Amino acid sequence: MTRKNAFYAQSGGVTAVINASACGVIETARAHSDKIGTVYAGNNGIIGALREELIDTSAESADTIAALRHTPSGAFGSCRYKLKSLEQNRAEYERLIDVFKAHDIGYFFYNGGGDSADTCLKISQLSETMGYPIQAIHIPKTVDNDLPFTDNCPGFGSVAKYVAVSIREAGLDVASMCESSTKVFIMEVMGRHAGWIAAAGGLAAEVDGDAPQIILFPEIAFDKAKFLARVDECVKRYGYCAIVASEGAQYADGSFLADSGNVDAFGHKQLGGVAPTLASMVKQELGYKYHWALADYLQRAARHIASGTDVEQAYAVGKAAVEKAIEGKSGIMPTIERAASAEYRWSIGEAPLDQVANVERKMPRDYISEDGFHITDKARDYLLPLIQGEDYPPYRDGMPVYAKLKKVMTPKKLADWQ
Amino acid sequence: MTRKNAFYAQSGGVTAVINASACGVIETARAHSDKIGTVYAGNNGIIGALREELIDTSAESADTIAALRHTPSGAFGSCRYKLKSLEQNRAEYERLIDVFKAHDIGYFFYNGGGDSADTCLKISQLSETMGYPIQAIHIPKTVDNDLPFTDNCPGFGSVAKYVAVSIREAGLDVASMCESSTKVFIMEVMGRHAGWIAAAGGLAAEVDGDAPQIILFPEIAFDKAKFLARVDECVKRYGYCAIVASEGAQYADGSFLADSGNVDAFGHKQLGGVAPTLASMVKQELGYKYHWALADYLQRAARHIASGTDVEQAYAVGKAAVEKAIEGKSGIMPTIERAASAEYRWSIGEAPLDQVANVERKMPRDYISEDGFHITDKARDYLLPLIQGEDYPPYRDGMPVYAKLKKVMTPKKLADWQ
Secondary structure, X not given: OOOEEEEEEEOOOOOOOHHHHHHHHHHHHHHOOOOEEEEEEEOOOHHHHHOOOEEEHHHOOHHHHHHHHHOOOOOOOOOOOOOOOOXXXXXXXXHHHHHHHHOOEEXXXXXXXXXXXXHHHHHHOHHHHHOOOOEEEEEEOOOOOOOOOOOOOOOHHHHHHHHHHHHHHHHHHHHHHOOOOOOEXXXXXOOOOOOHHHHHHHHHOOOOOOOOOXXXXXXXXXXXXXXXXXXXXXXXXXXXXXXXXEOOOEEOOOOEOOOOOEEOOOOOEEOOOHHHHHHHHHHHHHOOOEEEEEOOHHXXXXXXXXXXHHHHHHHHHHHHHHHHHXXXXXXXXXEEEEOOOOOOOEEEEEEEHHHHOOOOOOXXXXXXXXXXXXXXXXXXXXXXXHHOOEOOOOEEOOEEOOXXXXXXXXXXXXXXXX | OOOEEEEEEEOOOOOOOHHHHHHHHHHHHHHOOOOEEEEEEEOOOHHHHHOOOEEEHHHOOHHHHHHHHHOOOOOOOOOOOOOOOOOOOXXXXXXXXXXXXXXXXXXXXXXXXXXXXXXXXXXXXXXXXHOOOOEEEEEEOOOOOOOOOOOXXXXXXXXXXXXXXXXXXXXXXXXXXXXOOOOEEEEEEOXXXXXXXXXXXXXXXXXXXXXOOEEEOOOOOOOHHHHHHHHHHHHHHHOOEEEEEXXXXXXXXXXXXXXXXXXXXXXXXXXXXXXHHHHHHHHHHHOOOEEEEEOOHHHHHOHHHOEHHHHHHHHHHHHHHHHHHHXXXXXXXXXXXXXXXXXXXXXXXXXXXXXXXXXXXXXXXXXXXXXXXXXXXXXHHHHHHHHOOEOOOOEEOOEEOOOOOOOOEOOOOOOOOO
């Protein structure tokens, strides 16, 4: 086996633990320096490959790489950029091959969600389609938790923990003030198409009356009258009502409560505004004093309250990607497999990328209570293990210390792209 | 000295550490059971005294009381209720005295902000004005950090830490995506009249280019053109711009940005919206993709990332209140005194309530940089000690375990109020 260099890139929305996967990739590659040479990281994801902006990770100390494990965000830069099909933009693939060739890259590790799995699949097919030998392995990452085959997606467990902890805390706050002040609190969370993140908020409710009393899922058509009746019932019964609302909450006709008309690079609608919309309804129809929060990036960046399990799994899939590449594999994604046991145990499996790409895993209907406003015990059994463990970053002067990379750029060998 | 019972109440907006003050009060009273009998806590603050809804804290175990130290929110319930002056509503004071008399209450501990200090002052004067002997001591609490005399207000340090940590994390998130996605991120924080909380966000910025690059204070008149120019400059220089905006940000004429006429899908006016207002400006005038977050209650309830210093100080002022009462004092507020030393050292002092009540401490102008968009070293020197130390709550099954009180109500002895 000839020693080849590796390319690693982060793709799509970043998470609290995607750098833990990067850490797993780089540390494992370093441990197998007889098989893998330099790990080049794409500066801002796949864009870095196209522009030949390759961060030389060998210039980073072992301590800095280790610190990636507790650093949120995408340390090498991520991007929203989807490669077109080979037929639609052959030039992009030729450029990638030129860059890979110029830097002797034989391994491609792509750390992202569903769209990225599709890109990674196309790269894995370059041997056949373009005659360039490369092993491409996808490393799962998405707070949306919507990749198939894997028990869960690294990044999700930490958002889940953040959301559950936050609504427990804010719920206590509202409960303590509700006699004479705010009675309805709404926390808007991410999850455009699936309610996984909103569901995680349900973990905060352990006994009747605990916050949140209501969860709004994209999977359940929003019914204004039913919603307001439930809010009113909670206020009358518990004194207050704490709500976790998915940004993807929608009416029966599929229109989003928060439709703003903006779209991102993938053509996805940009949302943000379910909470104020609901708050207005509550105020208008019920007259209750309300407050609302929109966690936005805070939730996916919150490394300070990351799930220990999530950090471990994120590292493990990065490590496994390299190990599987060394075993000669390509076109696959390491997965997390849950053992069929009472206690949560997991191991690493793998799934073929051609079955992963562009498949979105929805939340099963039986994870949502019959009335559509909460999670079931089945959902709780699934979710609870994912938020186990606290993995605090180190602090200096009261602030978390996150990795700062030198980001030494590898000298370019090719002409500029485009 | 005759043994008397004590009344303790939480007032106004709650915090991550007001229960640590409650813990200090109750534990210290228990340690002096020869001087202080039962500590009755007002159910929902002073309303509980008026309604004779007295929670018997002696029914709570030592473990439960100890757990208050790491429990956010107001465990006994708080309220927004300001007593009128004696002249305006003598009946309320007579009722309070009836309740105090009926339950042999000789100590009044009131845990709140500026308005509460005023109430506490009035109670302390009941000996003179109404002939009922009572010692009233105010325990400082407010995330707004606007009480005079004390170095800082318990509750503030933890919000400060939350805001600084959150904008550091979200800033890294935006930085890693800015090449192809969001370029401007706005985090709206509390502080209607003073920019203390927004200023704390500045602690996240240690070197040039760190988030946040811009802070908007209520103290600095908002200048749209100057703001947009600075945002544009940051995006061009750093690739992105992270902004911490106080909810109290306002124009030169004193009108709030949050009142600037945003309407939701139904045409209803949206409040609490500095962040979306700024986001719209950025989008319309500069065309940058934006995201925004509104932390709302999450920030003041975030016990999971409380400042260790804040927790200690909150406990200490509760403890000191009882000790000072035992010394025979009344009409005062324990304060935190900062020693004039390079290293941060603090001790407990006291201030007379007649000078505390209704005085609002503004942030000094020299805490804000000349251009009005950031904090100065002087502000940093003041703020940094307040976020020192992590004081994590205990976790069970991945979730923080917060105190659950039995809330045993003391049997009523009087007729219902009103």
